Amino acid sequence: MSMPRSVSELRRGALSSRKLTHILTPPTLPATTRIVLSLISICGVTILTSFLGGGLTIALPSMAKSVNLSQELLSWPLSMFSLVSGALLLVMGSMADAFGRRPVFLVGILVFAGMSIATSAMQTGEGLIGCCAGLGLAAAMLIPSGVGILGSSIPEGPIKNRSFAAIGAAQPIGFILGLILGGLLAERWRVIFWVLAACAAAFGICAFLSLPNEGEELIRSSNQSSDNLTANAAPLAMEGRPSTTSSPQDAKRTASSSRTDLGASTPSSTTRGAPLATETHADMSRSLRLKTFDWVGAFLSTGGLVMLTFALADAETAPHGWKTSYVLALLPTSIALLVAFSFWERFLERKQRTYELGSSSAATLHPTRNATFFKAPPTTPLLPPSIWGAPRFAATLLVIFLAWLSFNVMSYLSTLVLQEVQRVSPTRTSLYFLPMVAMGLALNIFAGYVVGRIKAHYLIIGGATAGAVACVIMSVAVQPTTAYYKAMLWVLILQVGPDVFFPCGSLYASKSVGRQHQALAGSLFNTTIRLATSLGLAISSSISTSVTKAAVAKSGARLVTRGLMMHPSILLAQPFVQRAAAGAASGSEAKPVEALLKGYQAASWFCFAASVMSIVVALARLRSIGIVGGMEGKVEDSTRPNSPARDQQAYELETIVAAGDRKTVTPLGRR
Secondary structure, three states, X not given: OOOOOOHHHHXXXXXXXXXXXXXXXXXXXXHHHHHHHHHHHHHHHXXXXXXXXXXXXXXXXXXXXXXXXXXXXXXXXXXXXXXXXXXXXXXXXXXHHHHOHHHHXXXXXXXXXXXXXXXXXXXXXXXXXXXXXXXXXXXXXHHHHHHHHHHHHOOOOHHHHHHHHHHHHHHHHHHHHHHHHHHHOOXXXXXXXXXXXXXXXXXXXXXXXXOOOOOOOOOOOOOOOHHHHHHHHHHHHHOOOOOOOOOHHHHHHHXXXXXXXXXXXXXXXXXXXXOOXXXXXXXXXXXXXXXXXXXXXXXXXXXXXXXXXXXXXXXXXXXXXXXXXXXXXXXXXXXXXXXXXXXXXXXXXXXXXXXXXXXXXXXXXXXXHHHHHOOOOXXXXXXOHHHHHOOOHHXXXXXXXXXXXXXXXXXXXXXXXXXXXXXXXXXXXXXXXXXXXXXXXXXXXHHHHHOOXXXXXXXXXXXXXXXXXXXXXXXXXXXXXXXXXXXXHHHHHHOOHHHHHHHHHHHHHHHHOOHHHHHHHHHHHHHHHHHHHHHHHHHHHHHHHHHHHHHHHHHOOOOOOOOOOOOHHXXXXXXXXXXXXXXXXXXXXXXXXXXXXXXXXXXXXXXXXXXXXXXXXXXXXXXXXXXXXXXXXXXXXXXXXXXXXXXXXXXXXXXXXXXXXXXXXXXXXXX
8 A cells, every 4th residue: 555645746736626627616606595406406306317217117118119228128218217216326326425425416417417318319129228327327426415514515404305205205206207208208219318318407507506515514504513512622722632613724723633534643743732724634535535535335335235136126127037047046146145245244344343443452642543453544344334323323224115115016006007907098097197296296295295294103103094995995995897986096096195205204304313424414315215115016926926926826717918009017928928828728708807916915905015014113112203394403402311413412522532541432422
């Protein structure tokens, strides 16, 4: 490992960095304008990524014909978009926290616009699949960095509540708009990507003009939680140790010297404990980020998630189903990679804490002096295992996983029932989904206003109960000839119930892990939703095809397919449908609708079980989280032991200060 550069070299590098920063710094805008433009850009790209998923769902058959994509690869464009975005969310969230959320967001918009233009000009099926993978990469960069920006730059209160509610509303709105416009523009699908590129460019301009830099707040809190930390750290500052203050300059210095950057600064020869100039120290910190980023963890987590998701999604269409050789190979390999990732992250976290707190009892006043035990600062874990110790963070993600598994699978089942069972055209199906859009928008607006007034577990239980009722209606009341307004209308309206607690779930997940992990919390939150969708579709497809197969065997019916929308869920079932049709007696009575409906209703019961489990977890683990959207300092008192804010302050002091005797280091609030 090479030795650190000289001070003169560092200052020359800092000067170049300041020149580049001056060029890229947007003009100063009024605070209200910046807030509005920031919300427009973040919610706008959320709509675009969801719009793409809905548009591909409807327009994929026409796109496949245009680029000569084979029937076997028909689901790959949408699958690659979901697979890449879901697998890279965790990595991109950590990169946003390490290298800056604003630059990652801006690069993500550039990638999204460029890939949209490339997709519109694509003439081959392989190129289309590759471009969709690139769009998935852009989505993985945009989602966690956008959530992290809002979580770190807006204090607790009504504005933050409504901001997260707006993100929650943007997802279903984008998806349903994609379904509608995808159906209307299916034959001219290239126009869809021109529109996406133009919108991405507009949102990119808004983002460049408004998004805050690291450590900058869009709104200054009236009750800074850092005041308590400053008071607690005052005696330490008198001894020459670094302290945390609420001034912008000190906040910038503290941000650049926290956790992985502790070893980036070198003690001054004139002042005890004084760092180098802020710009030079920040430049040193930036130079270490590439070296301390967890590239091994990124490889293990991405490889494991990609293999696991692909194996589960492709098992039903594989030549021999779950017994296919590559499925049998991918499943254990993916599990082994994920287990190795877990052990690797634990190892890195232990190593990092040893570096921060000192390697032995000889460690004295300054953490930077403990760097002599290491040749360089250690690698920062991609997913610190201690994050799961944040109050009820894991339980929150489990509730989100179960509720969104039910919600997303029910959305796909609704499409299948309307088109395959009730024989509704794709365009008319898109129109039937309009009440779902209206209800989703209304619930998110409602949630934005009440999240700071109603206890979170009431919203969770209410939303999950509505989703469970939708599953029951689908399972017992829907028949091939049932009128839309008697059954499917209520299924579509009630299944969006989980939208009512999306803001409070996202807020609490962001709040419980602290400011330094805002983008990581956003990536974990969205990774949970992606995994819930992938695993839910894989499991529900297995249930549906198994029940349909049993119904065919019992009745001897011959399944006859017709030209329907080639949704990935339909593709999972079609190979079996075709085999059953070929193997059945040609003279038997045709009953495809009844057999398929039984399979879909069995999958709906699976969604009902997931909704009920989310209610049980909420009652058992989340009753005490209270009102998560209150004003800062009102809900979670930072002076109370074991509160999220208190835990964050204790951890910051613990990692910044190492006493002369290791045995005397006592984190605040943990005596």
